[in-house]
Amino acid sequence: MDNTILIKNGHIIDASQGLDGVGDILIKDGKIKSVKREGSGVRSQEKEQKLKTQNAKLRIIDATGLYVLPGLVDMHTHLREPGFEGKETISSGTMAAVRGGFTSVCCMPNTDPVNDNETVTEFILRKTYAEGACYVFPIGAISKGQKGEELAEMGMMYEAGCVAFSDDGHPVMNSLLMRRALEYSKVFHVPIISHCEDLNLSDGGVMNEGTVSTFLGLSRMPAAAEEVMVARDIILAELTGGRLHIAHVSTEGSVRLIRQAKERGIRVTAETCPHYFSITEEAVKEYNTNAKVNPPLRTERDVEAIKEGLGDGTLDVIATDHAPHHRDEKLREFDKAPSGISGLETALSLSLRLLHDGVLTMRQLVEKMTLNPARIMGLRRGTLKAGSEADVVIVDAKREWKIDPERFASKGKNTPFHGWALKGMPVMTICKGKLYE
Amino acid sequence: MKRTAGKTAYIWYCRVKMLKDLVGIKESSKEDIELILSTASSFKDVLKRDIKKVPTLRGKTTVNLFFEPSTRTKTSFELAEKRLSTDVLNFSVPTSSVVKGESLYDTVKTIEAYGVDFIVIRHSSSGAPHFIARNVNASVINAGDGINEHPTQALLDAFTIIEKKGSLQGLTIAIVGDVFHSRVAKSNVYLLSRFDARIRLIGPPTLVPEMKGYNVEVLSDMDEGLKDADVVMMLRIQMERQGRGFFPTTQEYFRYWGLDMKRLKRAKKDALVMHPGPMNRGIEISSEVADSSQSAILDQVTNGIAVRMAVMYLLSREGENG
Numbered sequence: 001m002d003n004t005i006l007i008k009n010g011h012i013i014d015a016s017q018g019l020d021g022v023g024d025i026l027i028k029d030g031k032i033k034s035v036k037r038e039g040s041g042v043r044s045q046e047k048e049q050k051l052k053t054q055n056a057k058l059r060i061i062d063a064t065g066l067y068v069l070p071g072l073v074d075m076h077t078h079l080r081e082p083g084f085e086g087k088e089t090i091s092s093g094t095m096a097a098v099r100g101g102f103t104s105v106c107c108m109p110n111t112d113p114v115n116d117n118e119t120v121t122e123f124i125l126r127k128t129y130a131e132g133a134c135y136v137f138p139i140g141a142i143s144k145g146q147k148g149e150e151l152a153e154m155g156m157m158y159e160a161g162c163v164a165f166s167d168d169g170h171p172v173m174n175s176l177l178m179r180r181a182l183e184y185s186k187v188f189h190v191p192i193i194s195h196c197e198d199l200n201l202s203d204g205g206v207m208n209e210g211t212v213s214t215f216l217g218l219s220r221m222p223a224a225a226e227e228v229m230v231a232r233d234i235i236l237a238e239l240t241g242g243r244l245h246i247a248h249v250s251t252e253g254s255v256r257l258i259r260q261a262k263e264r265g266i267r268v269t270a271e272t273c274p275h276y277f278s279i280t281e282e283a284v285k286e287y288n289t290n291a292k293v294n295p296p297l298r299t300e301r302d303v304e305a306i307k308e309g310l311g312d313g314t315l316d317v318i319a320t321d322h323a324p325h326h327r328d329e330k331l332r333e334f335d336k337a338p339s340g341i342s343g344l345e346t347a348l349s350l351s352l353r354l355l356h357d358g359v360l361t362m363r364q365l366v367e368k369m370t371l372n373p374a375r376i377m378g379l380r381r382g383t384l385k386a387g388s389e390a391d392v393v394i395v396d397a398k399r400e401w402k403i404d405p406e407r408f409a410s411k412g413k414n415t416p417f418h419g420w421a422l423k424g425m426p427v428m429t430i431c432k433g434k435l436y437e
Numbered sequence: 438m439k440r441t442a443g444k445t446a447y448i449w450y451c452r453v454k455m456l457k458d459l460v461g462i463k464e465s466s467k468e469d470i471e472l473i474l475s476t477a478s479s480f481k482d483v484l485k486r487d488i489k490k491v492p493t494l495r496g497k498t499t500v501n502l503f504f505e506p507s508t509r510t511k512t513s514f515e516l517a518e519k520r521l522s523t524d525v526l527n528f529s530v531p532t533s534s535v536v537k538g539e540s541l542y543d544t545v546k547t548i549e550a551y552g553v554d555f556i557v558i559r560h561s562s563s564g565a566p567h568f569i570a571r572n573v574n575a576s577v578i579n580a581g582d583g584i585n586e587h588p589t590q591a592l593l594d595a596f597t598i599i600e601k602k603g604s605l606q607g608l609t610i611a612i613v614g615d616v617f618h619s620r621v622a623k624s625n626v627y628l629l630s631r632f633d634a635r636i637r638l639i640g641p642p643t644l645v646p647e648m649k650g651y652n653v654e655v656l657s658d659m660d661e662g663l664k665d666a667d668v669v670m671m672l673r674i675q676m677e678r679q680g681r682g683f684f685p686t687t688q689e690y691f692r693y694w695g696l697d698m699k700r701l702k703r704a705k706k707d708a709l710v711m712h713p714g715p716m717n718r719g720i721e722i723s724s725e726v727a728d729s730s731q732s733a734i735l736d737q738v739t740n741g742i743a744v745r746m747a748v749m750y751l752l753s754r755e756g757e758n759g
Contacts, residue, residue, distance in 0.1 A: 211649045211650055214646050214647070214648060214649070215463070215650075216563060216564060216585060217563040217564075217582070217583055217584045217585025217586060217620065217623060218563050218564070218583075218584075218585070219563075219584070286567065287563075287564030287567050287568060328540070328542075331540075331542050332540055332541055332542060332568070333541055333560070333562035333564065333565050333568060334562065334563065334564045334568070335562045335563065335564075335583070336562060
């Protein structure tokens, strides 16, 4: 079944090798065989002919006018399996991933049972091996049952395949436990991913505190609930020397704190998600449960600060925080609906808008969606170097399309971007030796 | 405020699509509000008659869907409905399938399938009436949703003030207490600000939001806030909030934001005292004030029926036109 694929004349961008130009990529047996830049050995007609005769099954893909990138890496995904298969499964979630251009996803541990022990980690990896369209790298829980009380068996989970630890969705309120996690994880050189939210300050709020929350009469959580914890975790990272990664940054204040921390040389990295630079709390008006997400959508000012943070490198990564929910769960009272946006299949297109807005260059964007998350998570992904896995996505930056959740591969149709007309989308993903068009 | 019948019908006809429901004051226009208030005064006349019933909504069906405890609002709606001759179904949550875990969506879809014309809903979730209104064809009337709005209460408050003071324009209205958790206060702010009343919100900063975008003055000093007020609207201190740290004790609360006769003297001599009920005597209002001649608290109760009759009547007319 393994065969040879030649991707011709695409605009290759690969931050790991500093590639940014037209060229060809040859894939053989699921690995990158070679990358040839235009001018430095363009395959002539004869050479191509020779390849054809050597490989009976050679497939040639003409990528003229298209971008050819390393497969995208999402370091923040909820695959919901085990336990919430009605929302998503490893099979449907990874299919959504490749449809969105992702070839590697890191899944959060808030499943049922929680991924707080090696057995669950092994289950996820076994399922992925059997059914996964792309690679899955599990994230283990920091604390047993994500209860924030005692450390989970990080070492055992690390050996089983976990690449990072997080209590995502359940912030670690106990500062001592967070300190211990940052210290202990140093043994394995893995990051601690923090969902920054002071639960006392957020006080059960369901949206951002501001004029819209007053207008809608919805209980609110202030930006300070996020920022207080960002500040705490930065201080603890400095104290311990542990590797801190801040998940889903959504406020101006958080960006400022992270920027300052980086200037002072503290080991901290950070991600944001497309919804935090694409829409504001206004999207919640009409009690739209599909715009309910945690952290909540913020203000125009925060959106601008997020963009600035992406531009100056304060925010290293664009992650999806793909959080699929069943339609029925979102079809209810706003305060009772679960938080989350189904993001894998819209992330790249929404991020491409940053190019049109002049916030990022294509090269920076690719870095934030491939190499940076791969480096933070310690994955040998996000690269097109010869010998690496043939994870490739081909992107048509000019193709116009409309977001229609009914066409998502994900079971989660919950998106506030329904009906948005966007420019640019992944047209082909190559992963695990398969082509998805 | 009175309008001729012809004019009324014309305005209503123009807004056929806009007003299927009464989900909130902020979703209603100034004209909607004026129309409801003027119609309410006709219904108040009906209520003074020997036979207090009109056949206006004969053959229509109304469901009172109360997911939260309520005495006066529910009673008031039920009386208004009976006076309008609609068939009334009282949906009581503790004996319904809601306790079996039925979703709000399924509950209202089921109720709609019975062929209901009006759904009067009270719910602890802000936006629940909006959610229902989007999903059913029946007219939805918000009888209080979460900490969002209680539109009929604001309408009856406005009706009462106009009855006593002639109009809303230029009045200084002090709203005192837990504004943040009060849907009554929110609806009142939305309504009164449309009619150029001067609104003062008074209470501890932990309980008074800024209400940016609305022309309100926020004060924590009650003596200053009551100065020369035409109307003092007291809000109920929701006892269930106590112990959640918004203020230390009810004793201390009454000391700073309770209304007694001495404080009331800061307001105008003929200032009107209002309270949406139920009152906590001795916590936010002294008995002396509540039972004084300045108190309009019982007028509010009486007017509530007329206002709710007006709302239902107007919504039903909208249905005919649509």
